[in-house]
Amino acid sequence: MRVVVVGYGMVGSRLVEELVARCPDADVTVLGAEPHQPYNRVLLGELVAGRVDEDSLALPAADGRVAVRRGVAAVAIDRAARTVTCDDGAVVPYDALVLATGARARVPELPGLHPSPLGVHPLRTLADARSVADAVTTSVRAVVLGGGVLGLEVACALTERGMDAAVVHAGPHLMDRQLDAAASEALEHGLRRLGIAVRTGRPPAAVLARGGRVSGLRFPDGDELPTDLLVLATGTVPEVGLAAAAGLAVGRGIVVDGDGATSDPHVYAVGDCAQPAEGSSGLVAQGWEQARRLAEVLARGAAAVPRPRTVDAGAATDVVRLKAHGLEVVTMGLTGAATTAGKHRSVRLSDPSTGRHVEVVVAGGAVVGATCVGAGPVAADLTAAYTRRTPVPADPAHLLLRPVRGAGPEPEPSVTLMPDRATVCRCNGVTKGELVRAWGDGARTPADVARATRATTGCGGCTDAVCGLLDWLAGGEGDRVPAGVGALAEAAG
Incomplete structure (x- = not known):
């Protein structure tokens, strides 16, 4: 075929x-x-x-x-x-x-964007990312148009590179596809703490240019926001x-x-x-x-034969992670606003002024949705419960309170202490045991592990854990893993 x-x-x-x-x-x-x-x-x-x-x-x-x-x-x-x-x-x-x-990349129908002046960059491809990274060396102020996941990630990235960055979002609040107003308020607090200005609910009216280069945005009320770098993160x-x-x-x-x-x-x-x-x-x-x-x-050789629709009901494909230094945002499944009375129970802990908001939605004894802003350890636990569909306590409040007991935040457990069945790469469902078996088969670098198991090839959130496990194995624990153990396990199975 x-x-x-x-x-x-x-x-x-x-x-x-x-x-x-x-x-x-x-x-x-x-x-x-x-x-x-x-x-x-x-x-x-x-x-x-x-x-x-x-x-x-x-x-x-x-x-x-x-x-x-x-x-x-x-x-x-x-x-x-x-x-x-x-x-x-x-x-x-x-x-x-x-x-x-x-x-x-979607380019908005804004006056001044067609054709785009110098200093305007969409962000969708590797070539786009190179262009934005190069522009950092010749720019001081940046505006990111679009307050979704990608827009916030690039705004944080530009701030990390020393730029004065702002986010402009036409929607009512940041990440409005995933977050409600309270969660977004907590997120906005975190952005302002990083020095990132935020304007929401105010779509710009025009892109300004001077000498063929972008110089700012103009809003309907005449207000202007100066910039010498404009990144478009307005969807696809x-x-x-x-x-x-x-x-x-x-x-x-x-x-x-x-x-x-x-x-x-x-x-x-x-x-x-x-x-x-x-x-x-x-x-x-x-x-x-x-x-x-x-x-x-x-x-199956069914290229010419239409087949009935099939769905893997156990696959959790809607976990969204914001990957930005200094911000922790994870959402999955339903939020309280999308629940049905009598079928779902929603519990939340919201303190937007400190940048923290956590919500869990439970139905049928399992987590069917969660939102976590500024609560990394809680997010890790809720993500595991959501993707594995593990049973939850009778009172779902314990899902939020347990990880914050004690005088301070509890460190996340080291991957080296996890059982072999624990999932390390949630995007691809790779367990610690599979990573150790890959080591036994000769995988010594993150690239080797990615080829063997696909770990780290999704959101990248497991990269530190994978690297830590490789360092641990290289430090002596790997001597306990027989060469070829992965192939032997596969043959035995």
Whole structure:
């Protein structure tokens, strides 16, 4: 079976990995418009902050069985002939075509942005992140337009680089897709503590420029906010042009069923470009789950046979983490505002003036939602309870109070003291035992571990834990792990 994958981002590369693992004999060709190896787009803010280098963002690349053409874009699909035409003139035939074209940065329709003056940068790709990082060396003041997760991460990154930063958000409050007003107020307190100015509920009226370079924003009341660097973090637009030109059903994204099939049974779509019936969360975990399901379909040779919608009810794909130095924000599942009376119980501890807000939502004896601002240890416990669906106390208040007992904050437990069954990388479900087995099979660096287990390739929140475990193993504990233990365990299983 000839499979062509258009797009080599986080979801496209995961699909290829899943497919080759299930169907080693598949003839797979990947067309990636960007010239890079696949990289972790979630950590672009870390790159802007200077906390990681580009090599640290690299994701495991496809093995030699896959034909990867980087820097080659697909420009047309001939559905009748089942071919894809590339921008270099090549024509690639397929039995199954997968569109993983992702999304592009949304540029608001603001006067002064079309065309954009110098100093205006969207943030979506590795090239965008490089441009923003380079601009830091020649700029003093920065404004980030957009108060969602990415906007706040880059604002914190720019402040960390010594810039005077402000966030402008048109919505009623920061992170309004994930947080209610009280939680957002706590978050705003944390931002102001870091020296970041915040303007919410006031969409700008125009972008100002002087001498061809951005100089500020003007608001409807005439107020102006000066800047010499403007970063656009105003959302994304699914890349559907290729699909629409081919006559596929397109809404906001490419319309797909539960297995990723489009209106053409030989063409599929996954990731940010797809529009499934349940809606798109914009989170990479949802795209990874789509890739897993589609790989199973393709491995069964079902490229031309539509299949019923399947859902992995146990997969928690809606955990959102704000990755910013000095801020701790984690949300998942339902919030109190979205609960149904009589079916859910919500308990919250809110002290916005100190930058702390914690809420847990319980139903059926399990955590079905939580919001944590400025409460790292509590967030870790609630995330574990939510993703594992572990039973909770009869009084859910204990979920909030237990971690803050005593005279001060309790340190998070060292990964070296965790049992082997404990999950270290929640994005990919990697346990400590799997990491130790990877060490036994020869993985000695974070990159080795990422290739062997996928740990650290999601939100990056487990990177310190993985590095600590590797240091611990290298310091002598690794001598207790027999070489090849992973392969032996797999054979025994």
